Amino acid sequence: MDRARHLRNYDLHSWTGITLGLIVYIVALTGTFALFDNEIKTWEDPNLRVAISDETPAINDVFSNWVEETSAGGTELEFVRLNYPTTYTPYFWGFIQYHDENDEHVNANQKWNAETGEPIAERGNGLSYWTLNFHRDFLWPSFLGGRQIGRWLVGIVGVVLMLAILSGVVAHTKIREEAYSMRLKRSQRLKWQDSHKVVGLWGLPFYAMIAFTGAFLGVVGLVSQLAAAVAFKGDIDSLIGAVLGPEAERTGVQVQMLSADEIAQIRHPETGEQPLSFVVQNYGDETSEIDIFYAPETQLSTVEIISVDGATGERITDDPFKEQPLAGHFVNAMSPLHYGTYGGIWLKFLYFALGLSLSVITALGSMMWIERRKHGNEGTKSETFYNRLGYFNTGVIMGLPVAAISIFYLDKLYVGAESGRLAATGFVYLGVWVIGLVYAFIRRNEYSTTRELLMLTGALAMGIPVLNGITTGDWFFAHLSADHSVAAWVDFGMLVCGAVTVAAGYLSPAERKTKRRPNAKIAASPEAAAIPAE
Amino acid sequence: MSPVTMGILIVIVGLLGVATWKAPRLTSIILWSLVAAILFGAVLLLTLPFEFRSLALWLSLAVPLIWLGFQFFCYWDKKGWRVASALITISIVSGVVVAMVPAPV
Numbered sequence: 001m002d003r004a005r006h007l008r009n010y011d012l013h014s015w016t017g018i019t020l021g022l023i024v025y026i027v028a029l030t031g032t033f034a035l036f037d038n039e040i041k042t043w044e045d046p047n048l049r050v051a052i053s054d055e056t057p058a059i060n061d062v063f064s065n066w067v068e069e070t071s072a073g074g075t076e077l078e079f080v081r082l083n084y085p086t087t088y089t090p091y092f093w094g095f096i097q098y099h100d101e102n103d104e105h106v107n108a109n110q111k112w113n114a115e116t117g118e119p120i121a122e123r124g125n126g127l128s129y130w131t132l133n134f135h136r137d138f139l140w141p142s143f144l145g146g147r148q149i150g151r152w153l154v155g156i157v158g159v160v161l162m163l164a165i166l167s168g169v170v171a172h173t174k175i176r177e178e179a180y181s182m183r184l185k186r187s188q189r190l191k192w193q194d195s196h197k198v199v200g201l202w203g204l205p206f207y208a209m210i211a212f213t214g215a216f217l218g219v220v221g222l223v224s225q226l227a228a229a230v231a232f233k234g235d236i237d238s239l240i241g242a243v244l245g246p247e248a249e250r251t252g253v254q255v256q257m258l259s260a261d262e263i264a265q266i267r268h269p270e271t272g273e274q275p276l277s278f279v280v281q282n283y284g285d286e287t288s289e290i291d292i293f294y295a296p297e298t299q300l301s302t303v304e305i306i307s308v309d310g311a312t313g314e315r316i317t318d319d320p321f322k323e324q325p326l327a328g329h330f331v332n333a334m335s336p337l338h339y340g341t342y343g344g345i346w347l348k349f350l351y352f353a354l355g356l357s358l359s360v361i362t363a364l365g366s367m368m369w370i371e372r373r374k375h376g377n378e379g380t381k382s383e384t385f386y387n388r389l390g391y392f393n394t395g396v397i398m399g400l401p402v403a404a405i406s407i408f409y410l411d412k413l414y415v416g417a418e419s420g421r422l423a424a425t426g427f428v429y430l431g432v433w434v435i436g437l438v439y440a441f442i443r444r445n446e447y448s449t450t451r452e453l454l455m456l457t458g459a460l461a462m463g464i465p466v467l468n469g470i471t472t473g474d475w476f477f478a479h480l481s482a483d484h485s486v487a488a489w490v491d492f493g494m495l496v497c498g499a500v501t502v503a504a505g506y507l508s509p510a511e512r513k514t515k516r517r518p519n520a521k522i523a524a525s526p527e528a529a530a531i532p533a534e
Numbered sequence: 535m536s537p538v539t540m541g542i543l544i545v546i547v548g549l550l551g552v553a554t555w556k557a558p559r560l561t562s563i564i565l566w567s568l569v570a571a572i573l574f575g576a577v578l579l580l581t582l583p584f585e586f587r588s589l590a591l592w593l594s595l596a597v598p599l600i601w602l603g604f605q606f607f608c609y610w611d612k613k614g615w616r617v618a619s620a621l622i623t624i625s626i627v628s629g630v631v632v633a634m635v636p637a638p639v
Contacts, residue, residue, distance in 0.1 A: 004612070005610065005612070008609045008610075009609060009610070011609070012606075012608075012609040155598075158598075159598060159601060159602060159605075162598075162602050163602060163605050163606065166602065166606055167606065167609070212598070212599075215598045216594075216595065216598060219598055220594050220595075220597070220598065223568070223571060223572060223575070223597050223598060223601060224575065224593060224594035224597045224598070226572045227571075227572045227573075227574075227575030227576045227579060227593065227597050228575075228576070228579060228590060228593075228594075230572060230573060230575075230576035230632055231576040231577075231579040231580050231632060231637060232637040233632075233637060235637065238637065239637075242586055242587070242590070242638055243586075243587055243590050243591075325585070325587060325588040325591060326588065327588045327589075327591035327592045327595070328588075328591055330591070330592075330595060331591050331594065331595065
């Protein structure tokens with residue numbers, strides 16, 4: 001590769017990192033928490049810490065009464081859904097969507113106890129909802145266009161990450177040598193640079209996969225649909241019809257629907273699995289169809305669907321749109337691949353470690369960029385400018401984990417109305433993050449700020465099992481081998497991660513160490529040539 | 535189209551022209567790569583001789599990669615003007631094909 005092209009590519013890598021690196025960092029770090037969405041759900045709500053029985057209890061009367069009563073004032077029931085109890089959601093969960101008298105879409109949902117069928121009091125969205133959705137769409141506010149905009153932004157971050165990975169791989173012409181090069185005794189900057197390259201190269205397949213699946217999950221809703229809409233000259237209904245098949249129109253002839261209890265007994269013909277949930281289209285009409293969702297045979301798929309007639313329960317096999325094409329299997333694999341749901345808890349731990357390393361790489365990248373300009377000859381702005389940029393960078397990077405942990409405390413200490421729980425969660429999360437940012441500016445030392453906020457994060461994480469024990473009475477050591485031990489393992493995981501984080505903070509330098517110039521051999525290398533000596 | 539809308543469109547096109555002239559690579563990586571990816575994706579959807587539903591799903595996987603490829607090209611080619619003109623040409627040709635080929639029924 002000629003030098004000019006190499007430099008252009010290097011600039012591309014560097015500028016994608018510095019312009020959107022912090023957002024990539026935010027998405028990556030919040031993603032490591034979002035991996036444990038189900039586990040955190042169980043931790044946050046003590047009512048979910050129950051084991052479910054193998055046999056699904058009767059629910060049909062309760063469910064169908066609720067459907068009829070809730071949609072009574074509406075004009076058209078669009079769909080009905082019921083989730084059966086599972087380990088992470090040990091309750092029945094019904095959803096309906098209908099048109100009200102003003103022809104507006106209305107959604108409603110209700111949970112029932114898995115043993116008694118009694119309605120469960122709604123717990124407001126909070127910790128787990130924020131953790132998952134901040135990663136998915138930043139919970140983008142409606143006055144700025146709503147959450148779909150946020151989802152697109154996160155998807156674009158995935159594309160930017162892919163671009164950074166591609167340009168990074170092309171920029172490194174000596175991959176084999178660099179994958180083993182860790183000069184820990186050299187300058188701070190070389191340490192960061194080597195860590196950036198080594199971790200980046202070893203984790204490359206994972207980062208490429210997570211970037212692509214993330215881009216797909218976020219941006220496919222924008223770019224691919226736009227492409228399809230352009231092909232259909234804006235006729236979205238025809239487009240949906242061509243991909244998903246035509247919608248069956250209601251005839252108005254009422255039929256007795258298959259009951260929720262009967263559907264619960266329809267096992268998967270090949271795997272013998274019990275249904276996880278079902279969705280009814282045209283509820284109560286002779287054209288009604290029920291899509292029954294099962295755990296997939298392969299974990300690299302979200303669900304497996306079998307469609308049956310709403311009245312007779314006969315399987316529908318003559319509809320080509322119910323067949324899953326090969327491409328559909330690939331598309332379905334995107335979410336399990338991205339969230340690591342296809343291989344048990346140990347795979348999630350591996351994802352956690354790799355996701356954390358991605359956050360570290362992006363953080364190191366932005367730190368190196370500032371360091372080179374502040375202490376090298378690449379900077380064109382004043383030292384004050386780069387100092388402030390450094391404080392901002394450190395505050396954003398180190399404030400985020402503190403914020404992510406602080407909402408665990410809010411969840412257990414919150415005393416307000418359930419309807420305000422999510423707002424309070426957001427307020428504390430963003431507030432603590434801003435405090436971290438302000439602290440970095442007050443401290444005026446990136447090294448001390450990093451060290452102190454790292455230790456604070458660790459200490460807060462170590463306090464989570466104590467918080468849970470005091471507020472719910474569930475001390476983790478007594479539940480690690482219980483029937484439902486998920487929350488106890490969250491506590492245990494926080495304890496271990498907290499201890500490691502405190503140790504990492506303790507071992508971090510409190511200020512920048514100045515080293516002598518790198519030797520002539522290093523200085524002569526093509527990449528070191530771009531790095532000014534300290 | 536009202537004169538006001540027409541005026542706004544002309545201003546936007548003019549500004550895009552200036553931006554492309556002054557910073558062809560930057561404008562291309564931010565804008566023209568996306569426009570070209572969307573229109574080229576639409577052309578593939580209309581012209582490739584495969585079963586429509588499968589093709590749409592495959593393209594939903596491919597379009598982000600096509601976009602990535604165009605973005606990477608923006609800083610790969612030696613000449614900035616060639617990057618911009620290539621992407622604009624792809625967009626225009628794709629737009630013409632989309633306009634001429636009817637949507638699948």
